[in-house]
Amino acid sequence: MMSRFEDSAIEEAAEAPAAASVHAYATAAMAGDYLRSAAGLVPSGLLLATVPVGAVAAVVLGGFAALFGIFGARTLLRHSTRIEMTPQGVRAIGPWPQAIPWSELDRLRLSYYSTRRDRNSGWMQLELGAGRTRLRMDSRIEGFETVVRRAALAAMARGLSLNDSTASNLEALGIRLGAGEGF
Numbered sequence: 001m002m003s004r005f006e007d008s009a010i011e012e013a014a015e016a017p018a019a020a021s022v023h024a025y026a027t028a029a030m031a032g033d034y035l036r037s038a039a040g041l042v043p044s045g046l047l048l049a050t051v052p053v054g055a056v057a058a059v060v061l062g063g064f065a066a067l068f069g070i071f072g073a074r075t076l077l078r079h080s081t082r083i084e085m086t087p088q089g090v091r092a093i094g095p096w097p098q099a100i101p102w103s104e105l106d107r108l109r110l111s112y113y114s115t116r117r118d119r120n121s122g123w124m125q126l127e128l129g130a131g132r133t134r135l136r137m138d139s140r141i142e143g144f145e146t147v148v149r150r151a152a153l154a155a156m157a158r159g160l161s162l163n164d165s166t167a168s169n170l171e172a173l174g175i176r177l178g179a180g181e182g183f
Contacts, residue, residue, distance in 0.1 A: 022093075023083040023147055029140040033075040040068030083137055085150055090128065092135055102154040104130040108162060110148060110169040124169060126151065145173055 044065040048058065081094030091099035107129030114122040124139040126148055137147065152175050155162065162170070 020084055020086040021143060021146065023085070023137075023141050023143040025079050025081075025141050027079070030075060030079045034072065037068050037072030037075055041065055041072060044068065083135075083141060083147060085147060090135065090147070090151065098133050098135055100128055100130040100133055100135055102157070105151070105154050105158055106130055106160065107134075108151055108155040108160060108166065110166045110173075112165075112169050112172070124148075124173075148173055149175055 044061045047053065048061050048065060053061065077095055081092050081096075084091050084093055087102075089099060089101035089103075089105075091097065105128060107127065109127040111125045111127070112122055113125065116122070124144070126137050126139075126144070128135045128151055137144070141147070148170070152170055
């Protein structure tokens with residue numbers, strides 16, 4: 001079942017901010033990921049470099065080192081990327097710049113990932129797409145709700161269909177959807 005924004009969302013779209021805004025991941029928000037990467041990379045790398053190990057152990061330790069190294073590199077890339085929102089669209093500024101004009105937006109997915117069974121702790125991830133271009137950000141970015149709200153208004157203006165999970169997650173952020181209507 002798909003959902004549709006209420007009439008108040010249309011009014012919000014007309015009042016959308018005209019100025020550009022820039023959103024980034026704060027160092028404090030990324031510190032945990034840097035620490036997790038280091039906690040896996042340093043011990044496995046030190047063991048490989050200082051202790052003679054057999055071929056199987058070297059492959060296992062090398063795999064762990066590679067896995068944590070890739071996680072650290074992805075964390076660094078995410079931390080060095082800025083998201084700029086303008087009335088015309090959204091773009092990532094950083095190592096892999098990408099841009100999605102609001103007029104070409106064809107995908108919006110808002111997912112929630114719980115870290116506990118009671119679903120009281122976790123994070124959200126927003127995925128926007130236009131053709132082959134895809135932009136993802138998680139809820140640790142400063143101004144996440146502002147980005148989600150603006151993207152949802154653009155999706156509404158484009159008449160995009162949203163899955164039930166996305167509609168439910170939008171409502172959890174206070175972005176009101178109409179009950180039982182097609183988006």
